[in-house]
Amino acid sequence: MVTKRVPAGLPEDADLRRADSLAREIFSDVANKWALLIIEALGEGTLRFSELRDEVEGVSHKMLTQNLRMLERNGLVERTVHPTVPPRVEYTLTEPGRELRTAVDAICGWTHEHLDHVERARERFGER
Amino acid sequence: MVTKRVPAGLPEDADLRRADSLAREIFSDVANKWALLIIEALGEGTLRFSELRDEVEGVSHKMLTQNLRMLERNGLVERTVHPTVPPRVEYTLTEPGRELRTAVDAICGWTHEHLDHVERARERFGER
């Protein structure tokens, strides 16, 4: 987390602190397993709640709603309710959300590309 | 998380399942706040344990060691002990670790670039 350094006490000092703590807060929100998997699952498209639950393997009802609310609150995901019966709710990444997704993609890609490296590292690590 | 689809029952089927579950496991390990912050803190350089504790703001002694062990086990971080007194232990990203770091950089960058967007989204979300 790169932080701009400024002599203490200047007028803009407080603002910078605020911005940094906000950045940390957002990072903490976003940098968790379920949030990233949801972002990855949404991809370019639109998914319903139940589709997401199926798509994001292993996520519980609670964690899904919780993270979706959080992502919506932070403006990463847009939630559109179709007032039909039964209700139909769709989730889509916003533009910033899609931008973040490319980073998540990179992590996913990295994971698959280094399976062997990790496995070998684990074996070596196991020898003790 | 893109998964290659193969007709069930083929010889390589089991291998693919194993690879996927391994990928998920690695992802779960890596996609957490402290691990990502540690990777980001290490950057291109080398840091001692105590330097990392200072650098990664808010991390506890325990979480730091725990995550460092995990990153070492997965071959993302290299740990070198200098048998001096007092002991001096240094941590560096491995090559795969540095590759992953670029993705983490992207997330950090994203965070700082969208502070306003997030703040506005939160305000709008608050109106309920």
Add this chain to the structure above:
DNA sequence: CTGGATCCCGACAGATACTG
């Protein structure tokens, strides 16, 4: 179907103390 609310247990994370 979506999702809020509640209960409850296990895992996680902090604090502290102890070794090399």
Add this chain to the structure above:
DNA sequence: CAGTATCTGTCGGGATCCAG
């Protein structure tokens, strides 16, 4: 300084039930 161990409380997160 670096790291392990233990103890303890908190809370993440699953299961379940209820409502719109």
